[in-house]
Amino acid sequence: MKFFLQFFLDDDGAITVDFVVLTAAICLLGFVVVSAFSGGAxxxxxxxxxxxxDVDL
Incomplete structure (x- = not known):
């Protein structure tokens, strides 16, 4: 149990992993928003x- 707690509290590591996860979440959010509004548009x-x-010129 101590290992898991230490693992979750550890702040050493590559920032690129956090950046990739954050970028994927933003892309997913954008896809959801576009798909939600595309039908109405x-x-x-x-x-x-x-x-x-119908307008006569």
Whole structure:
């Protein structure tokens, strides 16, 4: 048990590991946000296209 506690409290190591994990989390968050809003944006774009096509010039 002491080994695991010492392992979790140890702050020695490569910063690149933390950077890779942080970068992966940010990319995942961006993907989730884009996928959540893409459907609504597509619907809105289709409505705008329909409205503009109905306008007589």
């Amino acid at each position: 597509t619907d809105l774009a289709n409505e705008v296209e329909t409205t503009l096509n």
